[in-house]
Amino acid sequence: MEYKIGYLGPRGTFTQQAAEQLMPKNRQLIPYPSIAxxxxxxxxxxxxxxxVPIENSIEGSVNLTVDFLANQVELYIAKExxxxxxxxxxxxxxVHLDQIQTVMSHPQAIAQCRHYLREFLPNAQTxxxxxxxxxxxxxxxNxxxxxAAIGTVLAADIYDLTILAANIQDRTNNNTRxxxxxxxxxxxLEYVRSDNEPWKTSILVTLGKDYPGALYEVLRSFAEESIDLTKIESRPTKKQLGSYHFFIDLHGHIDDEKVQKALAHVKKTGSTVQFLGSYQLLTFTPLKKSGS
Ligand SMILES: O=C(O)C(=O)Cc1ccccc1
Structure with missing residues (x-):
């Protein structure tokens, strides 16, 4: 069985590097022009x-991905x-630095290199x-x-470009999920599961009606089952100004008894729960050939 795995392309993106490791065998990797x-x-x-990228340690959530998973598609996370x-x-x-008038890249890449751009290319457009x-x-x-482009060392190789400067991100600890x-x-899941990696579950909670303590009730449901939350983020529902839903990541698998109990309690408070997946973390192995 060969799986068809699409990724944010073209060849040479960070997403390609993630995809190669997420599905190391029996797959065909297919580049797509956008996350959507x-x-x-x-x-x-x-x-x-x-x-797809979903979260960055400097810039926060990749809103396009998060909003698509919530509203536009029915897909479940199987691995991160x-x-x-x-x-x-x-x-x-x-090409020399003083010739560069425009710097092109993904918006998050440009945002992650603000200091470098301000110092070395203050007059360049982005x-x-x-x-x-x-x-x-x-x-x-062309x-x-x-x-100039901001990109991976891999892309320099693929598109036959010179690396004018390496490691130009503002922070050394720049990680993307x-x-x-x-x-x-x-x-x-059967295909990508590992034996001893703990599970995480992502859900989207929409409060039934807005009353004092509604979110508190949701959070209490998890606290009472001693379930550790690793992320909570509100995003507009896009239905009306001031209406939000909450993305919650928690420790545990959807089939765990205490997760089931907590979710039953959340529903009892009148909120709805949309399941976004239970999955394990894959540890990334850095490429041998790197810009550092
Ligand atoms: O454009 C890429 O290479 C991506 O994979 C998206 C991205 C952009 C910037 C930081 C991390 C991921």
Whole structure:
């Protein structure tokens, strides 16, 4: 069995590196031009699963991914991986820093390199593209001599670019969480599960009606079962201003008795619970060839 795994492409993205490790065997990796495209392809059954970034240690949630999983598609997280993100400034061969007028990349990559850009390219414009590798591919194809891309060391190799500066991110501890999401959750879970890694579960809670202590009641349900929450984040429901739902990550598997008990209690308080997946963390192995 070969699984079709889509990822935010083109070749040379951080997402590709995550995808390679999330599904090391029996898979065909297929690049998609945007997060929306790859999630919709998985939702429509054109591919078996998608790999997308979901959260960054500096910039926070990747809202597009989180909102899609909540509202637009029915996909479940089967595995996660945390990838250390190191950005490089990529140019066509022979281009110098003082020639660069535009820096192109994924918005999060540009945001993560603000200090470098302010110090070394204070007059350059920035341009947002769908991914870091798209920017690298663009300047390669157009042979631009006044543009640079922020991207991976891998992209420099693929698109035949020079690394003008490496490790240009503001913080050395720049990590991004990527998830493997699928409609075939049970099947893929069997495939990617590891023996002794603890489980996490992601859910989306929508409060039934707004009354004092509604969120407190939800949180109490988990506290009473001694369930550890690792993340809680509110996002607008997009239905009306001031209406939110809550993304909650917790320790445990959806089938655990205490998780079931806590969720039953949450529902009893009038809130709804949308399951987003139970999954384990894969430990990322850094590439041998790296920019550092
Ligand atoms: O564009 C990429 O290479 C991605 O995989 C998305 C991304 C962008 C910036 C930081 C982490 C992931």
């Amino acid at each position: 495209d790859v999630l919709l392809a998985a939702d429509e059954g054109k591919i078996d699963a998608a790999v 991986v945390v990838v250390p993100v190191s950005h490089s400034l990529l140019v066509n061969h022979g 341009e947002h593209l769908q991914s870091t590798a798209k920017a690298a591919e663009y300047i390669h194809e 042979k631009d001599r006044d543009k 990527f998830v493997l999401v699928t409609k075939k959750w049970k099947e893929l």
